[in-house]
Amino acid sequence: MTATASSEAPPEAPERRKGWGRRLLDFYLYGNAIVVTVLAFFCALVVGAIFIVLADQATRTSLGYFFSAPGDTFGNAWNAIAAGYGALFRGAVFDPQLASHGVVGVFSPICNTLLNATPLILGGLAVGVAFRTGLFNIGVQGQMILGAIFAGYVGFAWQLPHVIHVVVAVIAGVLGGALCCGLAGWLKARTGAHEVITTIMLNYIALALLSYLLGVKGFQQPGSNQARSETTHGTARLPYLFGSDLRVHFGLVIALLAAVWVWWLLTRSTLGFSLRAVGANAFAARTAGMGIERSYLVVMLISGALAGLAGVSQILGTNQFLTGDVDAGIGFDAITVALLGAATPGGTVLAGLLFGAFRAGSVVMATATSTPAEIVSIIEPVLVLFIAAPALIRGIFRLRAARRGGVGQLAKGWNG
Numbered sequence: 049m050t051a052t053a054s055s056e057a058p059p060e061a062p063e064r065r066k067g068w069g070r071r072l073l074d075f076y077l078y079g080n081a082i083v084v085t086v087l088a089f090f091c092a093l094v095v096g097a098i099f100i101v102l103a104d105q106a107t108r109t110s111l112g113y114f115f116s117a118p119g120d121t122f123g124n125a126w127n128a129i130a131a132g133y134g135a136l137f138r139g140a141v142f143d144p145q146l147a148s149h150g151v152v153g154v155f156s157p158i159c160n161t162l163l164n165a166t167p168l169i170l171g172g173l174a175v176g177v178a179f180r181t182g183l184f185n186i187g188v189q190g191q192m193i194l195g196a197i198f199a200g201y202v203g204f205a206w207q208l209p210h211v212i213h214v215v216v217a218v219i220a221g222v223l224g225g226a227l228c229c230g231l232a233g234w235l236k237a238r239t240g241a242h243e244v245i246t247t248i249m250l251n252y253i254a255l256a257l258l259s260y261l262l263g264v265k266g267f268q269q270p271g272s273n274q275a276r277s278e279t280t281h282g283t284a285r286l287p288y289l290f291g292s293d294l295r296v297h298f299g300l301v302i303a304l305l306a307a308v309w310v311w312w313l314l315t316r317s318t319l320g321f322s323l324r325a326v327g328a329n330a331f332a333a334r335t336a337g338m339g340i341e342r343s344y345l346v347v348m349l350i351s352g353a354l355a356g357l358a359g360v361s362q363i364l365g366t367n368q369f370l371t372g373d374v375d376a377g378i379g380f381d382a383i384t385v386a387l388l389g390a391a392t393p394g395g396t397v398l399a400g401l402l403f404g405a406f407r408a409g410s411v412v413m414a415t416a417t418s419t420p421a422e423i424v425s426i427i428e429p430v431l432v433l434f435i436a437a438p439a440l441i442r443g444i445f446r447l448r449a450a451r452r453g454g455v456g457q458l459a460k461g462w463n464g
Contacts, residue, residue, distance in 0.1 A: 084441050088434035091441065096427040097129045100419050104128035132419035139412025140405035152293045157408065159294040163366065165404025167192070167358040169303040171382025172400050173310050174229075174354035176391035178243075180314060181347040182327035187232060187247025188355045189379025190254030191225040195356025196363040197258060198224030200370045201267070203280030203363065213283040218302075218360050225356020226349045228254060233348025237341035243348070251379070259372060269369065277370035286365040299361030304397070306354060311393040313350075323347050358382070384432050403428065 110120040146153030178185035199221030232246040261267045262275040286297040314320040325333040326343045389395030414421035
């Protein structure tokens with residue numbers, strides 16, 4: 049009896065365990081979301097550096113004799129970039145020149161960043177939670193304004209004890225934002241009106257309402273010919289976290305708690321599962337028995353409430369009275385923050401901090417150097433442009449298409 053060869057192929061040798069260097073190389077080459085985001089940020093800084101150079105008078109002058117002394121051009125360009133981004137860092141994170149002023153001087157830049165980031169985080173959460181349900185809420189500006197109107201009126205027209213007054217004013221601001229956005233959600237659910245159109249129109253209505261109220265007796269500051277409201281009472285103000293010199297108020301805590309709540313809502317609650325299911329596939333969700341119209345209304349109420357909180361942080365925290373620019377452009381920056389944060393609570397917080405740093409640092413950049421503050425306004429949309437075009441980033445840095453388990457493989461390596 050002769051032995052017959054087995055029809056089964058011999059088992060393959062186990063794959064050789066990859067070293068740390070190889071894992072890190074794969075982490076980079078396969079261009080996962082973290083790598084793409086970091087590289088997009090780097091590209092945005094490069095584009096910003098180009099504009100800093102073009103805006104620098106000394107660099108432009110040296111370009112006239114570039115071929116006779118190219119070192120002057122490169123030296124002036126480097127000095128302009130270093131001065132511009134150095135001032136941005138000093139205004140947003142730490143300024144050694146202010147360290148001699150004690151604790152206030154040391155923490156003033158980072159506190160300015162936190163102050164600017166607070167309404168951006170809340171506005172970004174408002175846009176992001178609507179994104180997760182497949183809706184595009186671009187009416188954060190109007191919702192902020194209505195929230196600020198409601199909270200501001202309670203703040204200066206009502207007389208209440210300290211703690212009760214601030215709580216009632218915050219609730220009023222939440223209701224104002226929810227009312228504005230909830231109207232768009234109701235129209236979407238009942239008539240199918242597109243939320244982009246309705247929220248845009250509600251922005252104009254809120255702006256017109258604010259402009260009207262700032263000239264009405266009982267709302268406008270008595271004896272003033274300026275378009276500003278009465279000053280909110282101290283009992284309605286959000287308390288400072290680190291003293292009035294640093295200006296960071298309790299709105300930051302509200303923003304962080306709101307981010308945690310949104311995370312819980314979307315990942316741990318039945319309502320959040322329903323909202324995400326509607327956002328992923330509305331037709332399949334309807335087939336499964338989920339109320340699509342109810343989801344639209346609920347998520348827009350939640351989104352508006354978060355935007356109303358952003359308005360509250362402005363009128364009861366940063367400012368003391370209403371003006372025509374109480375939203376300070378935050379309503380549209382919130383869309384950028386949500387996009388950069390991938391509509392996730394954690395990403396939105398980080399994006400809000402980044403944009404808050406840009407806002408705080410741009411002031412120092414404009415005052416301490418010859419670099420215009422508008423340079424930062426260029427960096428922000430360019431950053432989002434690169435984030436929204438990952439294929440472009442992969443092409444620039446010769447990254448491969450993301451493969452399954454790219455990040456997971458690295459995480460697995462960290463666990464041994």
